[in-house]
Amino acid sequence: MAPRDVGAGESVAAKRFAIALLLLSEIAAMATWFATTASVGAIRTQWSLSPFQEALLTNSVQAGFVAGTLVSALLGLADRFDLRGLFCGSAATAGFANLLMLAFEPTSAGVPLLRFVTGACMAGVYPVGMKIAATWAVGDLGLLIGLLVGALxxxxxxxxxxxxxxxxxxxxPVLGAALGAFLAAVLVRFVRLGPATTEVPPLSLKNALEAWRNRGVRLANLGYLGHMWELYAMWAWIGAFMTASFREQYGDAPPFPPELAAFCIVAAGAFGAMLGGWAADRFGRTLVTGASMLASGCCAVGIGFLFGGPAWAVLSVGVLWGVAVIADSAQFSAAVSELSDRRLVGTMLTIQTCIGFLLTLVSIQLIAFAGTYLGWRFAFALLAVGPFFGLVSMLRLRRLPEAKRLAGGRR
Structure with a gap:
């Protein structure tokens, strides 16, 4: 049985406990997304994977998430159903899909199919988790969603x-991810909802069109698209970039493993997500997103000039990029939450993640080709187009009267 939801006058302690439990549930459930990524090296030692098969292990999850979020948005699942029940059912289904993967060889067609199912289930975990966090927001929406993005x-x-x-x-890793998903399905049932809940909207496929009709939401989503053009392609290929750069400078004797460097770069983003949330709540959403995209776009261009250079120099710029590339992520979701019809926040968040992850399928493949044909010195520069486009969108949003609803009037 789900715990009683929290009234407006209840304590800060209840909020902290609910958010902590939500974060743990989110981390445990999202482990299924990265399960085969963690094991692809071991798979290569036993099976011969074509580049297409290897890419399919990752892209099938992305494609499943896009399909899941599209269905969820059209049916308004995140606004019309119990949030904890939707999260629980999605996490449990993802857990079963990962368990079934153990019955197949990695080269089997069944594995990408089950990875697709896993991605579709995450549509009931990631955006739903953001809406649960939003029910607790009292002037700290950016930070709360930033914590979730930091966990991701x-x-x-x-x-x-x-x-x-x-x-x-x-x-x-696959078995561990399945167990994590089952744990998340149990834990989320004990997460209490905050006082900022809304009435259930009527079912209407037209509700999804609000993401385009609402001018403020439209610009926030365009900014998010610029951000997502860069983010997942950077995450997907930074390991390959660091490996090639270290080999260019040090041959087979780098000062530390390039995989460890890639971990430091991506993990630094957890700090960036939380810092961005804290700053946006105090200084403004468009200000923080604009500054983050400007910094990350410059890093995307600049890191190529350090290719093959000293490890400390490449890693330093990489860590800065890792912080900047994600510092703005949660703020697009926070902006959509603040600018949307309160009854449709779940649907708007789901649409936002749907279109964003759909775009990543293009940019991830683009960098694969660019790394081969342009070389790593120039490949990442193509990603800078996204944040600079997003910067323009957020500057336009900043000038709208609706922007006064952002971060308590801090734009």
């Missing part, structure tokens, strides 16, 4: 750490 960032970084210290049997 740590999950993205862990496969690099696994690779740095030796490969595990590929079954172990």
């Amino acid at each position: 960032t740590l999950g993205s970084a862990l496969p690099h750490l696994v690779a740095a210290f030796g490969q595990l049997d590929w079954h172990l």
Whole structure:
């Protein structure tokens, strides 16, 4: 049985406990997203994977998430159903999908199919978790969602750490992710909702169009698209970039494993997400997102000029990029939450993540080709287009009267 929801006058302690439990549930459930990423090196030692098969292990999850969020948005699942029940059912289904993967060889067609199912289930975990956090927001929405994004960032970084210290049997990360999902399904049932809940809207496919009709939400989503063009392509290929750069400078004797460097770069984003949330609540959403995208775009261009240079120099710029590239992420979701019809926040967040992750399928593949044909010195520069486009969108949003609803009037 779910715990009683919290009234407006209840304590800060109840809020902290609920958010902590939500974060733990989110981390445990999202482990299924990165399960095969952590084990792909071990898979290579036993099976011959074509580049297409290897990419499919990652892209099938992304594609499943896009499909899941599209269905969820059209049906308004995050606004019309119990949030904890939706999260619980999605996490449990993802856990079963990962358990079934253990019955197949990695080269089987069943694995990407189950990875697709896992991604679709995450549509009931990630945006739903953001809406649960939003029910607790009292002038700190940016920070609360930033904490969730920070948890996602740590999950993205862990496969690099696994690779740095030796490969595990590929079954172990998948089994661990399945158990984590089942744990999340149980824990989320004990997460209490905050006082900022809303009435259930009527079912209407037209509700999804509000993401375009609402001018403020539209510009926030365009900013998010610029951000997502860069983010997942950077996360996907920073390990390959660091490996190639270290080999260029040090041959087979780098000062430390390039996988460890990649872990530090991606994991630094957890700090960036929390710092960005704290700053945006105090100084303004468009200000923080604009500054973050300007910094990350410059890093995307600049890091290529350090390719093959000293490890400390490449890593320093990489860590700065890791912080900047994610510092703005939660603020696009916070902005959409503040600018939307309160009854449709779940649907608007789901649409935002849907279109963002759909775009990542393009940028991830683009960098794969660019690394091959342009070389790593120039490949990442193509990602700078995204944050500079997003910067323009957020500057336009800043000038709208609706922007006064952002961060308590701090724009």
